[in-house]
Amino acid sequence: MIITDKRAKFHGGVRPPTYIKGIVLHGLASGTPEAGVRYIVEPGDGRQVSYHRIFMSNGDITELVPDNKLAWHCKDWNTHTLGWCLGTTNKKMAPNALISFMSELDLIIKKYGIKWVRLHSSINPKKIDPGAVLDWIMLAKFCAVRGCRLITERAK
Numbered sequence: 800m801i802i803t804d805k806r807a808k809f810h811g812g813v814r815p816p817t818y819i820k821g822i823v824l825h826g827l828a829s830g831t832p833e834a835g836v837r838y839i840v841e842p843g844d845g846r847q848v849s850y851h852r853i854f855m856s857n858g859d860i861t862e863l864v865p866d867n868k869l870a871w872h873c874k875d876w877n878t879h880t881l882g883w884c885l886g887t888t889n890k891k892m893a894p895n896a897l898i899s900f901m902s903e904l905d906l907i908i909k910k911y912g913i914k915w916v917r918l919h920s921s922i923n924p925k926k927i928d929p930g931a932v933l934d935w936i937m938l939a940k941f942c943a944v945r946g947c948r949l950i951t952e953r954a955k
């Protein structure tokens with residue numbers, strides 16, 4: 800189930816769907832996906848951060864920013880990407896969350912003609928997220944048969 804009644808406090812303006820080229824995968828800094836959602840809705844420390852979706856342990860997907868607006872998850876990359884938070888960092892995703900993530904990824908790759916998916920850590924060397932939350936080789940194959948590339952390492 801996609802939950803749409805939670806909205807990020809901070810996000811950018813509207814963009815045409817043709818701007819969406821890729822997906823950046825993030826992990827949670829700490830705590831549960833529920834705490835992650837609460838933080839994006841009302842960040843206690845006023846940090847201006849948001850994701851389009853967070854994948855919950857029970858398989859629900861919380862949509863915090865609609866795809867046609869910019870989420871603030873990866874600085875210069877925000878305009879052309881979707882920001883997805885996998886709901887955990889350095890711990891395997893819950894099975895239900897993983898299934899939701901894979902089916903949502905399939906849908907969204909087709910919907911926008913997504914050509915690449917990257918880990919946040921492959922863009923910014925200071926970031927360690929999302930870490931070992933799922934089998935990246937399996938995901939790379941899943942993406943490849945859909946004409947999409949998974950990028951896990953930073954370009955040299």
Ligand SMILES: [Zn+2]
Pocket residue numbers: 824825826919926928
């Ligand atoms: Zn991140």
